[in-house]
């Protein structure tokens with residue numbers, strides 16, 4: 001349009017000038033040309049003025065839409081504010097801590113039911129003549145649907161969008177339907193899915209931008225566990241027993257290192273929720289075949305910048321499925337079940353105390369009495385909205401538990417009981433609430449219309465100007481979005497999802513995950529992933545390469561000492577420490593056999609301490625002259641193809657090897673795997689024929705100190721460690737690990753020689769399946785473990801006296817075989833062939 005208008009006008013003087021230059025040749029054609037030009041000029045100025053008008057009107061329209069949008073935004077913000085105020089008034093009248101009761105339907109209609117209810121009361125028939133009545137904000141009778149329940153919850157969800165903290169929890173005896181209410185079934189979803197869907201719906205409808213984040217944890221036996229991180233993927237350094245709770249400067253409660261995922265829609269939350277549920281502790285009890293043995297807590301955090309009508313910029317809602325309260329005497333629980341029940345009851349009692357103190361407006365609220373109340377501190381009472389759903393059964397058998405639960409709930413709404421309102425007062429209050437509700441409905445309708453208008457204007461504006469109307473507030477939210485770093489754990493969890501379907505001993509360890517992801521040799525990762533907890537604990541990790549190998553090659557290696565091979569252990573077991581069967585599908589520690597390719601014996605020796613240093617020096621023998629570079633990437637791919645065939649089983653207790661042995665230089669900050677990797681481009685596969693000198697040196701080193709002497713210098717673990725070590729059922733072989741779990745570096749020195757030997761037993765390699773106990777020592781000797789690292793097997797099978805002799809004999813045999821060229825221990829041997837092909 002611009003070109004059409006300006007071109008003829010620009011050419012006009014030029015054209016006239018040229019025509020004037022031709023005045024000597026004035027002809028009729030000249031006149032014609034001039035008149036044509038004049039015509040052109042007039043028509044182009046017409047076009048120009050029309051398009052200018054069009055432009056101007058479009059500009060004015062855009063401007064007016066923008067003005068309208070600004071006015072509507074102010075209007076909708078005002079409506080939001082009014083809605084928030086009215087909703088808050090409404091909830092205040094209802095009570096910021098409200099207690100509902102849900103009565104579970106009877107399994108069979110023939111059963112006698114001493115429990116009856118109406119919409120506000122629960123009646124308990126104690127004897128033929130004695131009844132007790134409990135009064136609640138609302139009672140959901142046995143035939144109440146999930147919809148009925150959610151209808152009462154919805155205002156709380158709205159107030160969460162308004163910036164209030166909230167907490168909804170399900171309380172009650174085991175098997176009374178807490179999980180049913182919170183989670184529901186696919187055909188009748190419970191509070192959690194509905195609340196989250198509701199939140200996203202509200203967010204969609206809002207004129208503001210929200211950032212929603214999801215976390216899930218459980219409080220099991222007083223410990224906070226992150227449910228979005230399977231324990232198996234956690235760093236296998238010193239795992240903190242419980243996540244730590246802290247209060248920030250604003251008095252808000254946060255949990256250190258709790259995984260928090262930004263979620264964009266319900267599907268994302270659902271996936272995370274399922275993942276969390278898989279990691280939850282449940283068990284068979286007398287009352288419920290899949291009883292929750294912990295408090296399961298979901299936190300949905302909401303951030304919305306620039307929404308002045310909201311109570312606060314960041315707020316959260318906790319959705320809590322409490323562990324089942326039960327009389328441990330009735331459940332006849334023993335051992336772990338008993339402890340779990342005790343822990344649940346203690347924290348529930350602390351929760352009751354806190355709610356009671358809040359209701360009474362006491363000066364001191366005993367938050368610190370349990371982890372549960374510490375976590376919920378800023379979401380209970382006061383400015384927050386709290387909903388407690390007490391669950392009871394109707395069975396006569398459960399009467400005692402039902403009364404306990406009802407008493408607990410009554411205590412939570414103590415103030416209401418203490419200041420019972422008259423009927424008149426109640427009616428007045430209800431009338432006010434009704435009015436408020438009507439006003440709220442009108443405001444919501446107006447708000448909806450305003451929002452529709454805003455949406456329409458935004459679309460028109462986008463069509464006219466090609467870009468949507470961006471408010472300052474939206475820009476602010478975008479900044480927040482950028483600020484929020486989604487932890488890389490989601491990716492890790494996602495990548496693990498397929499494997500999570502396996503039982504835990506079949507699942508890959510952290511190290512094998514890394515191997516599969518091809519990140520084995522990237523100790524310093526760039527990008528957001530590098531900030532994960534795993535990386536932050538690099539100082540306790542072993543940077544190592546595991547070289548699985550056949551018996552002969554391994555022995556050759558050890559004896560030839562031409563390659564750097566060191567060994568370390570760390571432990572991983574399935575957490576099946578329960579005397580009954582708590583299905584706790586989390587690995588708590590890790591066991592690997594590692595053969596660490598490192599470069600300098602001397603540095604390894606420096607890292608060790610005391611006896612460990614001696615052990616290192618022995619291992620260091622093997623590390624001599626390993627400056628030659630190996631094709632690590634080939635090792636890696638070779639490992640991938642091989643590792644599936646090997647399972648390592650730790651026989652009762654792992655031998656304690658100082659972590660520095662395997663850490664090599666990484667823990668000291670000397671040489672790390674990264675250094676090794678740097679050198680990988682250098683020549684690979686150099687042949688290093690075995691030197692008889694080395695063999696004799698090795699023999700000397702091996703015989704200089706007996707295994708007994710070495711073992712005696714390893715620190716003994718605590719009794720607790722011993723106990724936990726006994727629980728290790730099996731260990732898997734991963735081929736590669738970068739972690740060492742300090743907890744698993746213990747070997748008990750029992751007074752009983754036989755026990756000591758078997759306890760000190762090191763690592764037993766099996767193919768596919770664990771060997772029977774009777775064969776373990778044998779397998780230890782025969783399969784893969786070098787002489788230095790397999791003492792107990794020899795002790796068991798051949799007796800201690802024979803050990804040194806056997807070692808010497810083996811060394812001598814190798815020396816002879818190598819001398820006559822029958823054994824090739826160089827890179828040409830089958831193992832290294834596998835790597836360098």
Ligand SMILES: Nc1ncnc2c1ncn2[C@@H]1O[C@H](COP(=O)(O)OP(=O)(O)OP(=O)(O)O)[C@@H](O)[C@H]1O
Nearest residue numbers: 104173174175176177178179180288291292323324
């Ligand atoms: N209102 C209800 N309507 C229909 N079925 C119900 C209802 N409440 C509970 N159930 C059923 O009862 C069984 C036990 O319920 P649920 O597992 O929810 O109990 P719970 O209180 O969470 O137990 P626990 O504390 O041991 O985890 C489930 O099969 C559930 O479907």
